[in-house]
Amino acid sequence: MSKSTYYTGEGLQRLADELKDLKTRGRADIAKQIAEATDKGDLSENAEYDAAKDAQGHLEAKIANLANLIANARIIDESxxxxxxxxxxxxxxxxxxxxxxxxxxxxxxxxxxxxxxxxxxxxxxxxxxxxxxxxxxxxxxxxxxxxxxxxxxxxx
Missing domain, CATH: 3.10.50.30 (Transcription elongation factor, GreA/GreB, C-terminal domain)
Known part of the structure; x- marks a missing residue:
């Protein structure tokens, strides 16, 4: 289990917005890249396909990391x-x-x-x-x- 990290309400909202963007626009962009690379034929020697799959892996890792940060986030009670x-x-x-x-x-x-x-x-x-x-x-x-x-x- 990750340790809790404290955020301002604004900071936590920025993280949530970034996560939403990665899950929607980020995943859609990667899916498009994979589809375009797939259309070019043989996947065994398709560098564009390999690059798109690598990018997909990096994106999913970033999404998982952000989701974990948010799950363990605590909002600071300024009062x-x-x-x-x-x-x-x-x-x-x-x-x-x-x-x-x-x-x-x-x-x-x-x-x-x-x-x-x-x-x-x-x-x-x-x-x-x-x-x-x-x-x-x-x-x-x-x-x-x-x-x-x-x-x-x-x-x-």
Missing amino acids: KLDASKVGILSKIKMKVPTGAIMEYMLVSAKEANVRENKISIDSPIAQGLLGKRVGDVAEIKTPRGMIKFEILEISL
């Missing part, structure tokens, strides 16, 4: 989160030694998206911030060495 310290779903405003202000939200690994300033709760930076409070300074080892992050604000 039970503590905004006084950094945790999952915390939005953190922090200052780095250069004086730059950075803002991130800590989310599950599957919901992480750097363009949206959402970082994985499993990342080294997030791990170094967990449990910290406003005013705390977290020293976190990064590929560029140790960096100090001063927590300016925490919200949900």
